[in-house]
Amino acid sequence: xxxxxxxxxxxxxxxxxxxxxxxxPQLTLAALASRLGVALPSLYKHVRGADALAQKLAALAxxxxxxxxxxxxxxxxxxxxxxxxxxxxxxxxxxxxxxxxATQRVPDPADPEHVEAGERAVGAIFAVLRxxxxxxxxAVDATRALRSALHGFVTLEAAGGFGLPxxxxxSYHQLVASMDISFRSWPGTGG
Amino acid sequence: xxxxxxxxxxxxxxxxxxxxxxxxPQLTLAALASRLGVALPSLYKHVRGADALAQKLAALAxxxxxxxxxxxxxxxxxxxxxxxxxxxxxxxxxxxxxxxxATQRVPDPADPEHVEAGERAVGAIFAVLRxxxxxxxxAVDATRALRSALHGFVTLEAAGGFGLPxxxxxSYHQLVASMDISFRSWPGTGG
DNA sequence: CAACGATAGCTAAGTGCCTTAGCTTTAAGG
DNA sequence: CCTTAAAGCTAAGGCACTTAGCTATCGTTG
Numbered sequence: 001x002x003x004x005x006x007x008x009x010x011x012x013x014x015x016x017x018x019x020x021x022x023x024x025p026q027l028t029l030a031a032l033a034s035r036l037g038v039a040l041p042s043l044y045k046h047v048r049g050a051d052a053l054a055q056k057l058a059a060l061a062x063x064x065x066x067x068x069x070x071x072x073x074x075x076x077x078x079x080x081x082x083x084x085x086x087x088x089x090x091x092x093x094x095x096x097x098x099x100x101x102a103t104q105r106v107p108d109p110a111d112p113e114h115v116e117a118g119e120r121a122v123g124a125i126f127a128v129l130r131x132x133x134x135x136x137x138x139a140v141d142a143t144r145a146l147r148s149a150l151h152g153f154v155t156l157e158a159a160g161g162f163g164l165p166x167x168x169x170x171s172y173h174q175l176v177a178s179m180d181i182s183f184r185s186w187p188g189t190g191g
Numbered sequence: 192x193x194x195x196x197x198x199x200x201x202x203x204x205x206x207x208x209x210x211x212x213x214x215x216p217q218l219t220l221a222a223l224a225s226r227l228g229v230a231l232p233s234l235y236k237h238v239r240g241a242d243a244l245a246q247k248l249a250a251l252a253x254x255x256x257x258x259x260x261x262x263x264x265x266x267x268x269x270x271x272x273x274x275x276x277x278x279x280x281x282x283x284x285x286x287x288x289x290x291x292x293a294t295q296r297v298p299d300p301a302d303p304e305h306v307e308a309g310e311r312a313v314g315a316i317f318a319v320l321r322x323x324x325x326x327x328x329x330a331v332d333a334t335r336a337l338r339s340a341l342h343g344f345v346t347l348e349a350a351g352g353f354g355l356p357x358x359x360x361x362s363y364h365q366l367v368a369s370m371d372i373s374f375r376s377w378p379g380t381g382g
Numbered sequence: 383c384a385a386c387g388a389t390a391g392c393t394a395a396g397t398g399c400c401t402t403a404g405c406t407t408t409a410a411g412g
Numbered sequence: 413c414c415t416t417a418a419a420g421c422t423a424a425g426g427c428a429c430t431t432a433g434c435t436a437t438c439g440t441t442g
Contacts, residue, residue, distance in 0.1 A: 003390060003391070003437060004391080005390085028427090028428065028429090030427080030428065039391070039393080041391080041393085041431085045391070050428085050429065104346075106350060106354075142365075144344070144353060144362045145362070145365065145369060147343065148340050148366060149336070149339050149340045153339035153343070156335070156339055168335075170328075174336065174377075175339060181376065181378060182369035182370075187372060194419060194420070197419080197420095219399065221399060229419090229421090231399085231400085232403095232420080232422085233419070383442100384441100386439105386440080387441100388437100388438090388439090388440100389436100389439105393433090393435100396429105397428100399428085400428105401424100401425085402425085403422105403423085403424085405422080407419085408418090409419095410417090411415085
């Protein structure tokens, strides 16, 4: 029995690939072990268990998403930045149907990389909203609004929740355009 | 062994109650059977299996949500209707943490009541948007935007995704206010 | 180069959940 | 009263997760 030479990173990375292929709910330790060419209990040498794997996968996916959001916004501002970031967000969700839902897990305080990834993702959104002059409580509200809109849209889209034939790309761009208008005259009370 | 006298409706209703108490993922046939005072396989006399139960629960919850949305909007229009409906939406999600995620399941074409419930829910939103003068493709886009925003918000809220101390109620109202503004000058190309 | 120790990976075994098969008994109706 | 549909049961198998304990590999060290 030659050793395969796994470590936590290879296991989590393969879990991410598998999740994208078969869907997050179908990501099972059994399937992952078979994919990696080891017996199921061997995975426990690298990951504490199924829940811990899900958490590490969340950290990985959140970090990836944060990086894509950041790099989409770099060098742009205002409407331009918002559109680029929104497109990057949806692209990631569509390209990674298994990883994306994993990003919804709340960062584990015991995993610094996970926490940092979450902060980076929210920070990227915050930065774009700064370009609209939004700060303080207004920025918090606007960040929540933008996250809600983007997350809600891609979730409903992925779930097949949009039944009508109307072009989904176009609906998304309309949504982003409407958020752009909202941010220009954010209805905050100012505090 | 006295008969308990179950039928599909009592089973599904109890499943809904249980889901709200313990969370949708923890709604298990074993827990439900024990709650109803029967052995687990007895449930199969009333429901085809775990997946069919989830579908019936989705139909129930979707119908309830549709009813609440409709009754919130009745007798109102414009901003007033939008606010009332948005509040009803979030109230339902918060009061029914197990039922609400069940509503995200795509209606089963083989279950007319489920399909009808889904149409009723979307129809309620459509009706409110008609009050903003939105019709045709614009109404489709706006409906998707509103669903995305509301669903995204309550999902993130329920998942504990809003870490900062800023009042969540207020953020929600800001989101709804911004959607209201957007709908007044919907950025559609006109079709 | 040989012995050692850490550990990757294995088999075995137990739990919980879903599902099917087949039996028993209730209770409704002729 | 007797029949019968079906409500509910026990038994048993499958799949997923987890733990315990063993084996063998490989890097390190004497």
